[in-house]
Amino acid sequence: MIDIDNTPNTALYPEIVTKMNHTSGENLEAKDFKSATAVRWCPGCGNFSILAQLQKALSEMGIPREKFAIVSGIGCSSRFPYYMNTYGFHTIHGRAIAMATGLRMARPDLSIWVPTGDGDCLSIGGNHFIHACRRNMNLNILMFNNEIYSLTKGQQSPTSRVGQKTKSSPLGVIDDPFEPATLALGAGATFVARGMDADPKNLKELFKAAHSHLGTSFVEVYTNCVIFNDGALKSFTDKETRKEHTIWLEHGKPLLFGENMDKGIKMDGARPRVVSLNDGKHSIDDVLVHNNEDSYMAFLLANMSYDPTMPRPMGIFLDLKLDTYIQRSEKQLAMYYDPHADLHTLLKGEDSWEVN
Amino acid sequence: MAKTQRKIDELTIRFAGDSGDGMQLVGTQLSILCGKYGNGVNTFPDYPAEIRAPEGTLYGVSAYQVNLGNHPVFTHGNKIDVLVAMNASSVKVNLPNVREGGIIIVDTNGFTDKYLTLAEYPSNPLEDGTYSKYNMVKIDIKGVMEKELAGSGLSPKNLVRTKNIFSLGVVYWLLNQKYDITLKWLEKKFGKKPDVLDANVKALDRGFKYGEECSELTEQLIVSPADRQKGHYRNITGNEAAALGLVTASRLAHMPLFLGSYPITPATEILHFLSGFKRYGVRHLQAEDEIGGICSAIGAAFGGNLACTTTSGPGLSLKIEAIGYAVITELPLIIIDVQRAGPSTGIPTKMEQGDLLQAIYGRHGEAPLPVLAARSCADCYDICIEAARIATKYMTPVMVLTDGYIAQGTEPWRLPDVDKLPAFHKQFVTNPEGFEPYKRDPETLARMWALPGTPGMEHRIGGLEKQNNGNAVSSDGMNHQVMSEIRDRKISQIANDIPLLEVEGSQNGDILVVCWGSTYGAVKTAHTKMTKEGKTFSFAHLRYMNPLPRNLGEVLGNFKRILVPEVNLGQLKFILQSKFTRPMEGLNKMQGIPFKESEIEAKVLELINNK
Numbered sequence: 001m002i003d004i005d006n007t008p009n010t011a012l013y014p015e016i017v018t019k020m021n022h023t024s025g026e027n028l029e030a031k032d033f034k035s036a037t038a039v040r041w042c043p044g045c046g047n048f049s050i051l052a053q054l055q056k057a058l059s060e061m062g063i064p065r066e067k068f069a070i071v072s073g074i075g076c077s078s079r080f081p082y083y084m085n086t087y088g089f090h091t092i093h094g095r096a097i098a099m100a101t102g103l104r105m106a107r108p109d110l111s112i113w114v115p116t117g118d119g120d121c122l123s124i125g126g127n128h129f130i131h132a133c134r135r136n137m138n139l140n141i142l143m144f145n146n147e148i149y150s151l152t153k154g155q156q157s158p159t160s161r162v163g164q165k166t167k168s169s170p171l172g173v174i175d176d177p178f179e180p181a182t183l184a185l186g187a188g189a190t191f192v193a194r195g196m197d198a199d200p201k202n203l204k205e206l207f208k209a210a211h212s213h214l215g216t217s218f219v220e221v222y223t224n225c226v227i228f229n230d231g232a233l234k235s236f237t238d239k240e241t242r243k244e245h246t247i248w249l250e251h252g253k254p255l256l257f258g259e260n261m262d263k264g265i266k267m268d269g270a271r272p273r274v275v276s277l278n279d280g281k282h283s284i285d286d287v288l289v290h291n292n293e294d295s296y297m298a299f300l301l302a303n304m305s306y307d308p309t310m311p312r313p314m315g316i317f318l319d320l321k322l323d324t325y326i327q328r329s330e331k332q333l334a335m336y337y338d339p340h341a342d343l344h345t346l347l348k349g350e351d352s353w354e355v356n
Numbered sequence: 357m358a359k360t361q362r363k364i365d366e367l368t369i370r371f372a373g374d375s376g377d378g379m380q381l382v383g384t385q386l387s388i389l390c391g392k393y394g395n396g397v398n399t400f401p402d403y404p405a406e407i408r409a410p411e412g413t414l415y416g417v418s419a420y421q422v423n424l425g426n427h428p429v430f431t432h433g434n435k436i437d438v439l440v441a442m443n444a445s446s447v448k449v450n451l452p453n454v455r456e457g458g459i460i461i462v463d464t465n466g467f468t469d470k471y472l473t474l475a476e477y478p479s480n481p482l483e484d485g486t487y488s489k490y491n492m493v494k495i496d497i498k499g500v501m502e503k504e505l506a507g508s509g510l511s512p513k514n515l516v517r518t519k520n521i522f523s524l525g526v527v528y529w530l531l532n533q534k535y536d537i538t539l540k541w542l543e544k545k546f547g548k549k550p551d552v553l554d555a556n557v558k559a560l561d562r563g564f565k566y567g568e569e570c571s572e573l574t575e576q577l578i579v580s581p582a583d584r585q586k587g588h589y590r591n592i593t594g595n596e597a598a599a600l601g602l603v604t605a606s607r608l609a610h611m612p613l614f615l616g617s618y619p620i621t622p623a624t625e626i627l628h629f630l631s632g633f634k635r636y637g638v639r640h641l642q643a644e645d646e647i648g649g650i651c652s653a654i655g656a657a658f659g660g661n662l663a664c665t666t667t668s669g670p671g672l673s674l675k676i677e678a679i680g681y682a683v684i685t686e687l688p689l690i691i692i693d694v695q696r697a698g699p700s701t702g703i704p705t706k707m708e709q710g711d712l713l714q715a716i717y718g719r720h721g722e723a724p725l726p727v728l729a730a731r732s733c734a735d736c737y738d739i740c741i742e743a744a745r746i747a748t749k750y751m752t753p754v755m756v757l758t759d760g761y762i763a764q765g766t767e768p769w770r771l772p773d774v775d776k777l778p779a780f781h782k783q784f785v786t787n788p789e790g791f792e793p794y795k796r797d798p799e800t801l802a803r804m805w806a807l808p809g810t811p812g813m814e815h816r817i818g819g820l821e822k823q824n825n826g827n828a829v830s831s832d833g834m835n836h837q838v839m840s841e842i843r844d845r846k847i848s849q850i851a852n853d854i855p856l857l858e859v860e861g862s863q864n865g866d867i868l869v870v871c872w873g874s875t876y877g878a879v880k881t882a883h884t885k886m887t888k889e890g891k892t893f894s895f896a897h898l899r900y901m902n903p904l905p906r907n908l909g910e911v912l913g914n915f916k917r918i919l920v921p922e923v924n925l926g927q928l929k930f931i932l933q934s935k936f937t938r939p940m941e942g943l944n945k946m947q948g949i950p951f952k953e954s955e956i957e958a959k960v961l962e963l964i965n966n967k
Contacts, residue, residue: 012612012637014660014807016784023811035816037828069808071655074819081816082829087808089658090818091651092681098648102655102663103808105639106614110659110808128651131644329639336634343607343774346636347600351537352590352771353392 012333017109023066028059033068035085046197046223047076050144051083053200054113057207058086063111070113071100073120075151076225077144080115094125097132100139108326111211112138118145118159122178126158133187135325136215142207143180144197144221148229166228181302181317184218185295190320191217192298194313197224198237202248202315209316215324236312249301249315254287257311264288265310272300274310292319359568360575361532365426367579368433369527371520372419372450373442373466375409378520383420384766385524389537391591391768394581396425398877399766400432402949405621405705412466412474414445424531426580430732430877432765434954437577438530440523442466444475447487454490459573461493461526463519493572497522501555504562510555518559525563532576535560585770592769594736594762595622598692599629601740602664603636605690608741608779609748611662615640616652618671621704622760623694626666646674650691654678657687658817660784660807662744664690668760669698669711676719679753683723683843685817686794686803688747688754688782690740695759697948706948707760709873712927715755716902722840724847726750727902729757731876734769736762739899741777746853748782750846751802757901759923761950762874788812794822801846848903857905861887861894864914867963869895869956870940872928875921878951886957893960898928904935912936917963919943921956 033055068086072078074093081088155168191213210217247257255265264287298318304310409416423433435455443466546553606613643649657663697703806813920929921943
């Protein structure tokens with residue numbers, strides 16, 4: 001029995017599950033994860049790249065294909081399950097995480113992936129999202145952030161920027177956006193990462209890291225919507241500008257960026273600032289070293305998104321090892337569960353009597 | 357003074373006090389004890405929404421009514437024969453329901469100026485003749501107990517708190533009932549606090565003795581044991597019965613049980629019970645909201661669990677979109693709605709039958725599902741098993757309706773022989789050959805069910821319409837018509853798999869009363885009583901609300917007039933009239949409390965007299 005969460009007790013499955021002869025998870029290829037359904041996103045959509053990387057990533061995990069379940073809600077992102085040759089559950093708007101939570105509890109043996117969007121996850125599904133984060137429910141939540149509602153044709157989303165003109169904000173957005181990484185961290189997520197459609201190689205690695213992490217894994221993916229918000233994230237995703245505007249987070253490595261990797265992040269009191277290693281005043285020793293097991297640092301880095309003078313962090317903000325919800329719930333079950341427990345004793349309760 | 361004894365058939369006792377006075381506790385103990393000693397028992401907890409409402413207020417009165425009989429009883433009683441009241445407000449709000457000449461036992465400490473003002477009594481009703489039509493038993497419980505516990509060192513606060521147990525002692529004397537079971541219970545409850553235990557045991561004894569000594573109580577009222585079927589019995593609330601029914605169903609279905617739920621009155625106890633049944637392998641999630649409750653259950657169902665969600669009216673409204681999803685994905689799911697007085701927050705601690713139309717029709721699109729309604733506390737057990745049988749056999753969500761009255765009230769329950777209950781072992785599909793998720797069993801129309809994790813069966817299901825017999829998403833209009841009709845037929849044909857409707861009384865004639873859910877008790881009791889008196893009518897009780905029993909039309913056709921009593925403004929009547937296109941008479945109560953048999957009697961009598 002493969003048990004993704006390493007739980008102490010796996011006796012409580014539907015009988016049939018314990019009797020399955022699984023296929024091999026080795027020697028799988030991306031094509032094994034492609035379904036027969038024609039992909040129906042708009043030409044040029046960032047989702048194509050994400051789909052390709054997820055197919056590759058899943059094939060490299062050594063897990064039998066039938067053990068994967070993709071659970072989605074509503075939106076362009078949520079068509080994902082149809083394009084993956086795995087088990088798929090295309091649910092209702094905002095509720096994918098809630099459905100996946102029940103599936104996770106019923107089936108600790110599955111690897112569960114929740115592709116979602118900025119509207120589906122942070123707006124209509126916001127409550128389920130924050131509670132999944134705090135519960136450390138072992139789900140891989142991939143949130144494709146294009147800063148717009150696309151499937152409903154171009155309304156402002158909870159990540160749209162102030163001033164952005166959309167079909168539902170013709171005079172400009174007036175409410176401030178969520179910063180997804182800080183929201184996830186604030187809600188207690190133990191794995192928070194950010195990648196982009198335009199950087200497929202790193203994206204695949206982030207997916208694999210999300211899988212390896214036990215607990216809620218949240219991966220935000222900057223995704224371009226060619227129709228309703230084309231180029232919104234261009235300064236971060238374009239190869240030309242990416243090196244100056246983003247910084248790749250690597251555990252144990254100094255936080256350097258720039259065309260020549262000659263800029264670094266230095267602490268200035270309680271806040272970070274950018275320093276040049278060529279100004280004669282700063283050296284590599286002044287630069288902060290990333291530690292993705294430090295949640296103080298994760299908050300600090302995530303907050304940089306609010307500061308236009310700072311590069312946008314990409315990569316893994318936090319990867320913290322804590323008990324998962326399933327580990328704790330299965331531990332409680334293991335303490336008390338008795339497959340032979342007598343039902344009659346339960347029905348009798350504490351006070352019963354015989355009539356002769 | 358010599359005391360006499362009088363045998364009576366039925367006795368209704370009501371304990372009333374502040375919400376912190378322990379009225380629910382003593383009411384429960386009385387019902388357990390009388391149940392064990394063989395009486396027919398039916399109870400009705402009637403409490404305010406406030407956890408500790410301000411002391412002495414009219415709106416803060418918490419009550420627990422126990423109806424005892426020398427025969428099985430199906431209602432919480434008609435008029436109150438014995439009212440035990442801890443203060444002036446508790447008498448005032450209950451007085452209209454006390455039988456003239458009935459006994460009212462009061463604690464005079466609840467009639468000081470403060471309490472009289474709170475009860476809005478201009479003068480002391482114990483002295484000004486307000487209660488002249490009743491047999492008043494005025495007890496200074498605090499004074500009596502101070503003497504009894506003199507020198508014990510018990511704090512004044514704990515001393516006052518024995519007043520409920522004292523009053524229970526008085527009631528036990530009145531019933532001439534030995535109370536060893538209650539003593540045992542006290543030992544268990546207060547075993548770790550010897551001073552409190554001692555005080556309560558003394559209070560119980562002293563109350564009993566007080567009954568014997570006092571001049572106001574001249575006779576004991578003897579309710580003999582009822583004739584009962586042999587077997588093992590216990591007292592049970594509907595909510596506990598539902599929890600036990602679900603655990604039993606999970607055994608019968610060979611599927612692990614999952615509950616996804618969010619706390620809501622009066623359904624929460626099902627969550628309490630199931631979350632404590634880890635020994636029986638129950639997994640539960642207290643979700644972040646009502647939607648999370650049902651969605652987690654649907655997710656667990658997708659994974660092959662027997663999944664359930666529990667709620668009350670407002671929560672059901674929140675779950676409705678997800679119910680539509682369970683309908684189109686054709687997954688088994690049990691939704692329990694413990695109805696309360698609505699709309700919105702309404703009167704949240706009071707019962708109603710107001711969700712019938714929401715249960716059957718309250719969805720977007722054509723989304724039929726079976727709806728069952730429990731008729732009594734004990735029936736909540738059977739109906740949950742039946743819901744699980746239908747859900748797994750037909751691959752459909754099933755709604756179970758109960759209400760605050762039967763969910764929190766109690767009755768003696770004869771335990772089933774669980775080893776003899778028929779199993780309904782669900783067969784999952786494991787052979788990829790010829791598998792399509794929307795291929796159906798030709799007889800039940802249930803779709804094929806393969807669980808995630810099964811090798812070679814990878815497939816996708818979801819909220820989008822699917823190709824009939826297939827797997828692919830389909831927007832084809834003709835296919836949608838076919839699929840809609842199949843889903844509809846799948847549910848309506850379940851009528852062939854449920855019992856025929858039975859009529860109690862003559863099988864044809866003038867008046868048929870058609871009732872559903874917890875209204876059963878009042879109608880059944882009125883029927884028994886009126887039949888004895890030669891005033892004949894027949895009645896039929898519906899447990900299956902959708903689909904309706906297949907002989908219902910025939911049954912209705914055998915009677916000239918149909919009366920439909922409901923604790924709503926006529927929802928079942930609306931359904932029956934539209935299905936069978938004939939006028940019917942309604943009897944509708946919207947007071948947050950169940951029907952009394954006298955109300956049914958009066959209405960039937962009115963019909964009999966107005967031919």
